[in-house]
Amino acid sequence: MGGRDATMVLLDENGIRCDGRKIDEPRRIMIRAGGLKNADGSAYIEFGNNKILVGVFGPRDVHPKHMSNTDTGILRVRYHMEPFSVTERKNPAPSRREIEISKVIKEALEPAVMLEKFPRTAVDVFIEVLQADGGTRCAALTAASVALADAGIPMRDMVAAIAAGKVADTIVLDVNNEEDQAGQADMPIGYMPSLEKITLLQLDGVLTPEEYKKCVDVGVQGCKIVYELQKKALTDKYFGKGGD
Amino acid sequence: MTSVSVIDELKKIQILELLEQGKRIDGRAFDEPRKLVIETNAIPHANGSARVRLGDTEVICGVKIQPDRPFPDTGDKGLFICTAELLPLSHPTVETGPPQPHVIELARVVDRGIRESHMVDVSQLVIEKDKSVIGVFADNVVVDYDGNLFDACSYASTAALLTSKTPKWNWVDDKPQLVEGGETALPISTIPVSITMGRIGNHIIVDPNGDEWDSMDARITITTDSDGNICALQKGGSDGFTQDQINQCGEISVRAGAKIREILKEAQKGSQ
Numbered sequence: 001m002g003g004r005d006a007t008m009v010l011l012d013e014n015g016i017r018c019d020g021r022k023i024d025e026p027r028r029i030m031i032r033a034g035g036l037k038n039a040d041g042s043a044y045i046e047f048g049n050n051k052i053l054v055g056v057f058g059p060r061d062v063h064p065k066h067m068s069n070t071d072t073g074i075l076r077v078r079y080h081m082e083p084f085s086v087t088e089r090k091n092p093a094p095s096r097r098e099i100e101i102s103k104v105i106k107e108a109l110e111p112a113v114m115l116e117k118f119p120r121t122a123v124d125v126f127i128e129v130l131q132a133d134g135g136t137r138c139a140a141l142t143a144a145s146v147a148l149a150d151a152g153i154p155m156r157d158m159v160a161a162i163a164a165g166k167v168a169d170t171i172v173l174d175v176n177n178e179e180d181q182a183g184q185a186d187m188p189i190g191y192m193p194s195l196e197k198i199t200l201l202q203l204d205g206v207l208t209p210e211e212y213k214k215c216v217d218v219g220v221q222g223c224k225i226v227y228e229l230q231k232k233a234l235t236d237k238y239f240g241k242g243g244d
Numbered sequence: 245m246t247s248v249s250v251i252d253e254l255k256k257i258q259i260l261e262l263l264e265q266g267k268r269i270d271g272r273a274f275d276e277p278r279k280l281v282i283e284t285n286a287i288p289h290a291n292g293s294a295r296v297r298l299g300d301t302e303v304i305c306g307v308k309i310q311p312d313r314p315f316p317d318t319g320d321k322g323l324f325i326c327t328a329e330l331l332p333l334s335h336p337t338v339e340t341g342p343p344q345p346h347v348i349e350l351a352r353v354v355d356r357g358i359r360e361s362h363m364v365d366v367s368q369l370v371i372e373k374d375k376s377v378i379g380v381f382a383d384n385v386v387v388d389y390d391g392n393l394f395d396a397c398s399y400a401s402t403a404a405l406l407t408s409k410t411p412k413w414n415w416v417d418d419k420p421q422l423v424e425g426g427e428t429a430l431p432i433s434t435i436p437v438s439i440t441m442g443r444i445g446n447h448i449i450v451d452p453n454g455d456e457w458d459s460m461d462a463r464i465t466i467t468t469d470s471d472g473n474i475c476a477l478q479k480g481g482s483d484g485f486t487q488d489q490i491n492q493c494g495e496i497s498v499r500a501g502a503k504i505r506e507i508l509k510e511a512q513k514g515s516q
Binding site: 099102108110202205207208209216217 | 351361
């Protein structure tokens with residue numbers, strides 16, 4: 001998604017990363033619940049330089065009808081990147097990457113949403129990546145959880161997400177775009193903190209079994225930080241700025 | 245595979261009840277994959293090929309190797325691309341047409357496992373820097389379905405790559421020219437093995453068969469390399485895992501992967 005600068009120092013001798021963060025420090029995260037008038041629920045997230053908008057509709061009638069399920073509601077997720085969201089213009093048609101990410105985000109959200117309460121209906125989640133800077137699937141999943149809650153859909157928990165990874169032989173939290181391009185491993189994690197369940201997990205890059213365990217743990221701890229910001233976004237909207 | 249009938253529900257209950265007693269529906273141990281049978285050089289027109297049966301799941305992989313243009317930002321590396329397709333003869337529910345999301349995921353997960361392990365050393369597949377490189381295409385077709393296509397396609401691709409012969413090209417008059425009789429083995433640096441595990445209730449089972457696949461709460465595919473390191477992972481399915489279960493799956497994938505790697509090595513030896 002971007003070029004790689006071979007001279008860039010990923011981790012200096014003081015343990016400071018290329019964008020000035022410590023190894024266990026996430027990027028700046030701003031989440032806003034609501035914002036769209038027509039959607040039943042919505043959220044906007046800025047996660048470092050990622051800017052993502054999520055709109056939720058439903059539970060509503062299913063079209064085409066054959067997709068509906070008499071036992072439960074269904075969740076449909078579309079993750080989509082705008083052509084202007086990356087350095088080189090992206091073809092607006094859904095790529096195979098976007099189709100796969102839509103599927104993993106859907107499967108990460110399903111355990112959280114009480115779809116069985118709404119048989120024969122659909123809940124649609126539309127994720128639009130306005131600007132991408134590494135870690136969009138985690139930021140998108142985080143915002144989608146807030147948008148579902150904003151839509152008033154009964155949920156067991158919210159899914160918080162962040163990536164852990166290996167950069168310059170060190171396990172770090174929240175891999176940014178430069179680190180993803182030049183780093184050694186990237187592990188996006190989605191986690192429901194109250195239910196203590198991992199619902200999204202992917203990895204590319206080589207890790208020893210010990211680093212693997214450490215990476216999962218760093219990611220899970222990071223999700224707990226994100227979770228607090230999700231709750232704050234909802235509190236701010238529904239109970240005013242001083243609500244927390 | 246998405247429609248749920250009464251029979252499926254009954255089977256799910258039976259599978260779960262058996263697991264509670266420590267048994268699987270086909271009698272395997274929880275961490276035991278099905279019998280893996282590998283036939284290499286099944287398709288002589290391909291540069292390498294394998295026909296793999298994992299239980300009753302059957303996959304054929306053909307590797308084609310040909311000159312190609314490099315990607316603009318990696319002119320010093322050859323191409324490696326792995327695909328997977330479900331043929332309509334593999335299961336009554338498979339239809340022709342554009343690939344469904346679960347097939348796209350399958351192809352991408354199989355590709356990622358092999359790519360991230362750096363199995364094929366693409367830096368050795370350059371004919372003329374920035375102009376022409378060697379492309380290695382591993383195309384998998386599923387011909388019979390009984391669950392766990394991730395591992396079956398991964399084993400088929402790996403076995404086909406291990407037994408592939410790459411032709412040699414020289415750069416002559418600004419185009420690649422084939423060198424007769426210049427075939428060599430592909431540059432291989434490690435043997436990746438993917439292990440897919442399903443979670444049903446609190447039980448983790450390795451290599452779910454078709455019935456188990458339909459009963460899973462969640463699944464996870466972990467690829468390890470020859471050094472016993474973990475190089476790719478994908479969680480799937482409509483539920484999650486606890487952190488302990490994720491750690492447990494990591495350990496199983498290293499242990500079970502080592503045994504499968506020996507079978508792949510035997511298949512490689514057998515073809516020489």
